[in-house]
Amino acid sequence: MVNEQEFLAGYDPRAYPAVAVTVDVVALTIRDNELQVLLIQRAAPPFAGFWALPGGFVRPEEDLGAAARREFAEETGLGGEPLRRVHFEQLASYGTPDRDPRMRIFSIAYLAFAPDLPEPTAGSDAGAAEWLPLTAMPTRELAFDHRQIIEDGLERARSKLEYTPLATRFVGEEFTIADLRAVYETVWGHPLHAGNFHRKVLSVPGLVEGTGATTEHGGPRGGPRARLYRAGDARLLHPALLRPAREENVR
C-alpha cells in the first residue's frame, strides 16, 4: 500500500496522468438450458458496435461491491428481493496499460450468478443489452479484454460449483435434484450420472434440505413427481462434488 517514502519521493499519484477505476460484471444465468452471459452493445467508440460487459466507473464514496450491484441492477432492471438473491463475488482485476485506448483504466471484475432472468431492459440510457449463450461467444466481437474476463469468470464458476453450494444460486427457491443436476451439466458442459449425482447431493451435509413437498406434475416427457428441496446452510461442500479430472487440465 501507500509507502510513505515513495509518497514523498515523487510518486505522488496526483503528479501522474489520471487513472480511473471501473467495475465490470460477468453476470451468468441459465436460460433455455444454456449458460448465458449479459452483454451490452457499445454505441460509441472505442469498440463501437462491439459487445461489452455491463460496468462503469466506481463513484466516489461507493464501495466496489456496491458499484457492481448498481451496474448489474441498472442493466437488468432487477431490484429488491430478486436482486438480493443474486450472488456477487469479486473475480479479479485487470489493469494492462493499454487495455482501454482512452486512458489508464483499472477494472475490477465481479461475477454475478442468478436464476433464469428475464430479457434485459437495456437500461434507461441506450444500447442493446442481451443474454448471450456462451456457446455463441467465439463468434461475437467483444470489446476491450472482456473475452478474457468472461473466460476467467467461467473457469471460476466451474470450479466453485465443485466446493461451494453455488449451484443453488442458479435455481429458484425450491428445486429438484434434477434441476440442480441440470445446472452442473450446463456449467460443466457434460452429462453426469443421475443416480450417483443424486446420492452425492443428498450425502453432502448442508447442501440441500427437503421441503417435504414434491412437484405438482411429473416432467414434461414423463416420469414421477420429484421431491423438492431448498438450499441448505453449508458454505463449503465436504466432501466436494468434483469434476472428473481431465488430463489436459492437469499438466
Place this chain on the structure above:
Amino acid sequence: MVNEQEFLAGYDPRAYPAVAVTVDVVALTIRDNELQVLLIQRAAPPFAGFWALPGGFVRPEEDLGAAARREFAEETGLGGEPLRRVHFEQLASYGTPDRDPRMRIFSIAYLAFAPDLPEPTAGSDAGAAEWLPLTAMPTRELAFDHRQIIEDGLERARSKLEYTPLATRFVGEEFTIADLRAVYETVWGHPLHAGNFHRKVLSVPGLVEGTGATTEHGGPRGGPRARLYRAGDARLLHPALLRPAREENVR
C-alpha cells in the same frame, strides 16, 4: 467496463476527485519452521509506526503483476533467477472509500510465495522491514486494512496447497518428502500422518519427480537418508491433497 453512454453523460472520471491505484504484496515464506509475512514499518502518517505490506503506486505503463514484482524486489533485494522462482498471483482488490484517509486509493493485492528468504534489506529508502511470524500477527499494529488482506492471503494459500503444487514453491529446487510435509504442516497449522502423506504425494501424478539422489546425511536427530525430489509438471493436483474438513469452516 467503460459504458460510453455514461462516459458522455457526466460520469467522466476526469471530473471526479482523483483516485489512485496501488499494489500490495502479501509475501509469504517459511523461516524457522514458521510461516512468515513481509512487513514494512511506516515512518510517516497516516499510521506512522504501524506495520504495512510492501506496496506502492502502479506506475504509468506498468502492468499490475510487474508492479507487484517490483515492490517485492525493492524490499527484499531479490533479483534475477531467485526472483524468477518466486510465485506471484493476484489475490483480490480492496477499495472501501475510507480505507486510506488521504484519498480514494484502490489496492490490488498480490500473493508471493518463496522459499526461505534472507532478512529483508529494508529497501534503499528507509523504514524497517522484517519477516513477521503469522503467530505474532494478532499483537502487531497493522496499517490500513492490511490485517484483512493478510488473512485473505493466508486462506488463499491454505486452500491452494490442496489442489495445486504450490507447496513446492516454499522449498528449494530439490527437497525431500519430509520437507514438503513440513510446508503443509506449517501452512495448515497441524501435523499430518507421515506415512499417508508420503503415499499420497507419490501417488498424485506430476506433483514430484525423483532425482535418484538422496540427502548427504540423515536428519539432525537420526534417521536414514531421504530421497530427493524435484517439482513435477502438474498444474493441478488430481486427486487433491485435502485438509481434513472442520465443521466450523463448513457451515
Place this chain on the structure above:
DNA sequence: CAGGGTTATTCTCAGCTTGAGTTATTCTTA
C-alpha cells in the same frame, strides 16, 4: 385406456482412496 417411453429414486458391486497403525531399515547421537 393400454402400452411405450421417460424420469426420480434406490440398490448393488467392484475398485479406489483414506485414516490409522505397524514394521523393517538406516542413521545420528550419547
Place this chain on the structure above:
DNA sequence: TAAGAATAACTCAAGCTGAGAATAACCCTG
C-alpha cells in the same frame, strides 16, 4: 554399542466413487 529418530513400505478396515440396473410413477400417443 545402544537408544532414539526418521524414511519408506505395508496392512487393514471404512468410506467414497463410477457404472450399471431395478423399481415405480407419470406423460403421451394411439
